[in-house]
Amino acid sequence: MIGKPNIVANEKMAHDHSLSKGKFFSSAQHLFASNTATSTTPLFKTAVASIRARFPQKLNSKLTPVSPSEQNSQSSATSHLIVGQNFKVGRKIGSGNFGELRLGKNLLTNENVAIKFERSNTRTPLLNNENKFYKRLCPNEGLPNVYFYGQSGKYNTLVMELLGASLEDLFNLCKRQFSLRTVCMIAIQLIQRIEYVHSKSIIYRDIKPENFLIGRQSLNKHQTIHIIDFGLAKEYINAETGKHIAYSEHKSLTGTARYMSINTHLGREQSRRDDLEAIGHMIMYFLRGSLPWQGLKADTLKERYKKIGETKQQTTVEQLCDGFPKEFADYMRYVRALEFTESPDYKKLIRLFENLMKSSGWTPNDWQFDWIERLGKYSKSSGSAKTGQNAQNVNNNSNCPLRAGPKVHNASTYDIIDPNMIKKNARSSSFVRTTIRELNNNGNTYSSAHITNPYLSNSSFLNSNSFRLNRIVLSKNLRKN
Numbered sequence: 001m002i003g004k005p006n007i008v009a010n011e012k013m014a015h016d017h018s019l020s021k022g023k024f025f026s027s028a029q030h031l032f033a034s035n036t037a038t039s040t041t042p043l044f045k046t047a048v049a050s051i052r053a054r055f056p057q058k059l060n061s062k063l064t065p066v067s068p069s070e071q072n073s074q075s076s077a078t079s080h081l082i083v084g085q086n087f088k089v090g091r092k093i094g095s096g097n098f099g100e101l102r103l104g105k106n107l108l109t110n111e112n113v114a115i116k117f118e119r120s121n122t123r124t125p126l127l128n129n130e131n132k133f134y135k136r137l138c139p140n141e142g143l144p145n146v147y148f149y150g151q152s153g154k155y156n157t158l159v160m161e162l163l164g165a166s167l168e169d170l171f172n173l174c175k176r177q178f179s180l181r182t183v184c185m186i187a188i189q190l191i192q193r194i195e196y197v198h199s200k201s202i203i204y205r206d207i208k209p210e211n212f213l214i215g216r217q218s219l220n221k222h223q224t225i226h227i228i229d230f231g232l233a234k235e236y237i238n239a240e241t242g243k244h245i246a247y248s249e250h251k252s253l254t255g256t257a258r259y260m261s262i263n264t265h266l267g268r269e270q271s272r273r274d275d276l277e278a279i280g281h282m283i284m285y286f287l288r289g290s291l292p293w294q295g296l297k298a299d300t301l302k303e304r305y306k307k308i309g310e311t312k313q314q315t316t317v318e319q320l321c322d323g324f325p326k327e328f329a330d331y332m333r334y335v336r337a338l339e340f341t342e343s344p345d346y347k348k349l350i351r352l353f354e355n356l357m358k359s360s361g362w363t364p365n366d367w368q369f370d371w372i373e374r375l376g377k378y379s380k381s382s383g384s385a386k387t388g389q390n391a392q393n394v395n396n397n398s399n400c401p402l403r404a405g406p407k408v409h410n411a412s413t414y415d416i417i418d419p420n421m422i423k424k425n426a427r428s429s430s431f432v433r434t435t436i437r438e439l440n441n442n443g444n445t446y447s448s449a450h451i452t453n454p455y456l457s458n459s460s461f462l463n464s465n466s467f468r469l470n471r472i473v474l475s476k477n478l479r480k481n
Contacts, residue, residue: 082107083115083157084148099127104159106147113147116158120151126231127156133230134160136200142193142226163226164216168209170371171286178286180325181362182370184353186286187331189225190279195346197227198272201237204230205270207278208256209285217375223367236271244341245269257308258291262336265309273338276349280332287324327352 081089083104090103099118106113118127131149139145144161151157167186171178178186190212197204204227211229215221232254236245248269255264261277264270285291293311298304317336321329331352338344354364 081152083152083159084150087113087115087148087159089115099155112162113159114162116160118156118158120154120156125156127158129233130230131158133202133233136202137197137230140196142189142196142224144226144228162216163213163228164222165214165371166210167212167214167225167286170214170369171209173374174370176289179370180287180360181357181368183283183286184357184362185365185367185369186225187279187283187353188350188365190282191276191346191349193225193227194275194279195344197233198236198275198344201235201239202230202233203236203270203272204233204275206232206255207259207275207282209282214371222372222375223369234270245271247340253305257305258294259285262309262312265305265312269340271340272344273335273340273342276335276338276344277332280328280335283331284320284324284328287328292320325356327356 083089086107088105088107090105093101093103093114099116099122102115102117104113104115105111116127118125127149131146134143134146137143144163146158146160148159149157165173193212194204194207206229211227213226213228215224215226237243238245246269249267251264251267251269253260253264253267254270255278259278259281261270261274261281263277264274281291292315293308296304296307296311298307317329317332321332331349334349335344357364
């Protein structure tokens with residue numbers, strides 16, 4: 001790591017707050033599903049008939065209530081049902097404002113999947129919008145594949161590709177220190193991802209480490225960073241006119257306060273420049289260990305967000321990037337100087353970091369991230385010939401709130417990240433904001449966050465005091481105050 005990280009006391013009091021009109025989902029949303037066959041093929045129909053013969057009592061697409069004995073660990077989107085024609089619903093692995101996330105399995109391919117559930121009568125439906133953007137974006141490198149979207153009884157359901165750990169998880173795994181080489185490669189991939197998203201007339205509007213995940217280690221995709229969760233995304237090109245959306249002011253805050261652009265704090269309509277500025281803030285977060293506007297105290301959230309915005313404006317690019325190669329300051333100056341409708345030169349930004357790597361004697365784009373070696377060390381420390389039993393031990397750890405579920409067999413230890421080890425290696429317990437992971441039947445890591453949302457009546461709590469992550473949604477009532 002270059003330079004000394006600017007560590008702010010009381011870090012956990014300054015954790016990000018996702019701001020939106022109720023568009024909130026826990027970081028468990030980072031788990032997704034895989035590709036499948038076409039439903040019109042004879043092979044598919046034959047396979048479905050075979051499944052129906054084996055599971056006649058389970059192939060009702062409608063979701064039914066669980067028994068009282070199950071309600072402590074499972075909700076009404078009950079396990080052992082079928083979504084679509086071939087996705088078996090398993091245990092609950094996460095929840096959010098509008099619904100929940102459940103482990104699932106493709107009965108045709110035996111692939112593990114994750115299924116998002118949202119009540120079809122919700123006032124703020126999100127899954128349809130998210131599915132719409134995924135259909136436009138996928139398939140493409142660095143994006144999760146969508147397998148199914150539709151209504152199952154009282155629920156809208158979305159099945160997506162399973163991914164691995166988030167950049168925030170990996171930052172904690174690496175003791176909150178990424179090397180300059182790794183940060184450069186992260187920057188290159190993030191710019192590539194956001195360039196592709198922008199090429200489809202979409203702005204993302206929620207840049208943060210928790211929304212960027214590596215692929216699954218067991219599939220050798222842990223060198224590819226994926227962008228997920230398009231709940232706050234928006235079209236910036238009018239579909240009817242083909243023109244850029246108009247500039248406007250007095251907009252409500254949308255995004256994550258720690259990383260959002262200065263213009264967003266000022267209430268200005270977001271465009272492509274704001275996604276790139278937020279990426280710059282996240283890059284500096286990885287280099288420094290923290291940002292100058294973290295740890296600010298205020299009596300209300302509204303006042304805190306105001307202080308964060310003011311501190312961002314008062315912190316010059318030179319101060320933010322002090323002690324680091326000039327390419328980082330060049331990046332920040334460029335993206336902050338972009339006009340509202342201006343098309344960014346993404347290739348120029350990528351060349352900044354590629355040239356920095358070359359001048360430092362590194363091969364650009366070899367994707368040998370810091371976490372590659374550390375994940376290998378975890379596989380050695382936690383692995384043995386009895387990988388299935390070893391994975392079960394991790395799954396039964398007392399600090400992991402998601403222990404319910406079937407035993408784990410044939411787990412790939414290369415996919416295992418022990419939350420206790422991350423806590424031990426983190427700089428201090430106050431910095432441990434990593435999400436809890438558990439293993440599915442193939443040893444793939446899952447993520448879940450502990451949600452406290454005082455502005456929503458249906459707050460979700462996962463029982464653990466070891467890892468508490470407060471993600472606050474700025475509601476309409478708060479904005480009126």
